[in-house]
Amino acid sequence: MVTITGYEVHDIRFPTSKQKDGSDAMNLDPDYSAAYVILQTDAGLEGHGLTFTCGRGNEVVCCAIEALAPKLVNKTLDELTADMFATSRVLTGDSQLRWIGPEKGAIHLATGAVNNAIWDLWAKAEKKPMWKLVADMSPEQLVECIDFRYITDVLTKEQAIDMLRKNEPAKKQRIEEMKDTGYPAYVTSIGWLGYSDEKVKQRCADAVAQGWTHFKQKVGGNLEQDIHRARLIREVVGYDAKLMMDANQVWDVPQAIEWMEKLLEFKPLWIEEPTSPDDILGHAAIRKALYPRTGVATGEMIQNRILFKQLFQAKAIDFCQVDACRVGGMSEVLAILLMAAKFGVPVCPHSGGVGLCEYTQHISFIDYIVVSASLENNLLEYADHLHEHFEDPCVVRKGRYMLPSAPGYSITMKRESIEAFEFPKGKMHQQNVH
Ligand SMILES: C[C@H](O)[C@@H](O)CC(=O)C(=O)O
Numbered sequence: 001m002v003t004i005t006g007y008e009v010h011d012i013r014f015p016t017s018k019q020k021d022g023s024d025a026m027n028l029d030p031d032y033s034a035a036y037v038i039l040q041t042d043a044g045l046e047g048h049g050l051t052f053t054c055g056r057g058n059e060v061v062c063c064a065i066e067a068l069a070p071k072l073v074n075k076t077l078d079e080l081t082a083d084m085f086a087t088s089r090v091l092t093g094d095s096q097l098r099w100i101g102p103e104k105g106a107i108h109l110a111t112g113a114v115n116n117a118i119w120d121l122w123a124k125a126e127k128k129p130m131w132k133l134v135a136d137m138s139p140e141q142l143v144e145c146i147d148f149r150y151i152t153d154v155l156t157k158e159q160a161i162d163m164l165r166k167n168e169p170a171k172k173q174r175i176e177e178m179k180d181t182g183y184p185a186y187v188t189s190i191g192w193l194g195y196s197d198e199k200v201k202q203r204c205a206d207a208v209a210q211g212w213t214h215f216k217q218k219v220g221g222n223l224e225q226d227i228h229r230a231r232l233i234r235e236v237v238g239y240d241a242k243l244m245m246d247a248n249q250v251w252d253v254p255q256a257i258e259w260m261e262k263l264l265e266f267k268p269l270w271i272e273e274p275t276s277p278d279d280i281l282g283h284a285a286i287r288k289a290l291y292p293r294t295g296v297a298t299g300e301m302i303q304n305r306i307l308f309k310q311l312f313q314a315k316a317i318d319f320c321q322v323d324a325c326r327v328g329g330m331s332e333v334l335a336i337l338l339m340a341a342k343f344g345v346p347v348c349p350h351s352g353g354v355g356l357c358e359y360t361q362h363i364s365f366i367d368y369i370v371v372s373a374s375l376e377n378n379l380l381e382y383a384d385h386l387h388e389h390f391e392d393p394c395v396v397r398k399g400r401y402m403l404p405s406a407p408g409y410s411i412t413m414k415r416e417s418i419e420a421f422e423f424p425k426g427k428m429h430q431q432n433v434h
């Protein structure tokens, strides 16, 4: 029996803004950060979880984690995992904390870290990588982990069971396939907005040499520069490669359409976050104007399953970029994967941030092996930063993610990295160190 005896919360920040790593038209100077929680147990096992933020907001999310984590102390892992739906509700249903959400914003980012830490602990206790923990569940067990409140108008538990049952027979085959081939991916870290032309050119050339065929460019700062950069990228990667564009929410709806009309000659596969993540009908209008010349993608700031439901209902997106932490962790991610499959929208999880590639590899493998069973138009994002800080970093070869095998959710950060980058007291934050 494993009992949670306590927890640690860490405010970890990496000074990525110095090199403009991670920069885009909205987030000019992100310091990739993790609001990090460790669930301690009497068995020596630890459950780790983090939520990604861009820097100063990290301390707010850490406070929110401090408000949620005590709810788990003295609970056994068995009682938490025997009813993961009830466990999610412990985190999302506190009648006082709920007021500062509900199920959105800083409190939901914190929920993501804590919920994922429970899943990590569970997978470690079962000695399975996260994707396998889920892949080994029966359809009935899997749906019991999900909170269906607010989504039964498009997906009931019974419908979800039917969908999952249809995928059962070839599950083993898909696992073998993933072991052999890995999961298709695209690379974002060739084209952060703050990089010089020289750096973008070099990174694109290196990525082509490594076997990458899908690339993402940041847009939305200045139209002439976007055109210039798209031309430069296309010169290096060619037109057989796929190019995505990401505006990180800077445009109004008409502006998004006008701006993209000028970039269509570069054949973008999608325009990502063209406008506010809360504007469902705005996304639908942009899609209507641009489809099929390009697709619309969003998700990294879509706050919960309800908003995803509406994006699907409104036919507002072509690609679902669910985030591993923003929506409240794996329990809610499973609901979103199921809805995406029902609406036939490919899942391409958001991974630009610290630890996100480590998390999302499991999400995409679960999506393919268990939920959608499809690789049509599915691509997992890759950003080549900070992987060296994790005990079990993701492995990418020739533009594909390899199937992870270590127990857990791959999110355990090295102790020395936690200590060195803890804000503000870690040695990497002391004066003149960076
Ligand atoms: C601030 C982040 O780097 C953001 O630009 C990531 C992102 O939009 C993406 O990965 O997509």
Ligand SMILES: [Mg+2]
Pocket: 246, 248, 272, 273, 300, 352
């Ligand atoms: Mg993005």
